[in-house]
Amino acid sequence: MKGTLRRTVVAITAAASVLATGGCAVSAPDAAGWDEQARTSLADAAGEVATARLTLETAADERTWPSYAVVVLAEAEDAAATLHDDLAKVQVPAERREVAAEVLGLLAAAATSVREARQAAVGGRYGDPALMQELDRLLQALESGAESG
Numbered sequence: 001m002k003g004t005l006r007r008t009v010v011a012i013t014a015a016a017s018v019l020a021t022g023g024c025a026v027s028a029p030d031a032a033g034w035d036e037q038a039r040t041s042l043a044d045a046a047g048e049v050a051t052a053r054l055t056l057e058t059a060a061d062e063r064t065w066p067s068y069a070v071v072v073l074a075e076a077e078d079a080a081a082t083l084h085d086d087l088a089k090v091q092v093p094a095e096r097r098e099v100a101a102e103v104l105g106l107l108a109a110a111a112t113s114v115r116e117a118r119q120a121a122v123g124g125r126y127g128d129p130a131l132m133q134e135l136d137r138l139l140q141a142l143e144s145g146a147e148s149g
Contacts, residue, residue, distance in 0.1 A: 028091035035096070038103045039146050041087045045110040046142035048080040052117040053135040060126035069126070073118035080111040106138075106145055113138050 029037065052073055059069040084107035092100040113134055120128055 028093065031093045031095055034090065034093050034100075037087060037090060038096075038099070041083045041107060042103060042142050042146035045080055045083050045107050046139055046146060048076040048083070048114055049110050049135055049139045049142060051076045052114045053132065053139065056117055056121065056126045056128075056132065056135075059121060066121070066124065069121045070118065073114065073121050077111070077114045077118050080107070080114045084108050084111050103145065106142055109138055110142060 055064070055069050055072045055076070058064045059066060084104065087107060088104055113131075116131060117135065120126065120131055
């Protein structure tokens, strides 16, 4: 009797697990939902790029400690990379594939530029004109993308 009860409990538990996990489907956002996630990601990435630029500028003017600048830039780098990775995991609606490639490209560029800003700060190079121009250009593109939707 004990063995039969145990087999029954195991069978019921296994069946419940299959129903709980096998019956679920990954939800994909509709186009409007994806657009909202993309706008939010672009706006957040713009914030990380602006933080990187301001941090470099402040450090170049000796208005912050170099070690603090590196910490701020490392946090911005992590956040920018996470924004890209999180949006890349969302299934793109078929009608948004081209736009998604552009958005993900901008988010990847933001992560790369913020990483370059951190690397520059680690090397004590705060006022690199080419990097500052790239951050400005990218910031404008991210803000434009976030506003246009």
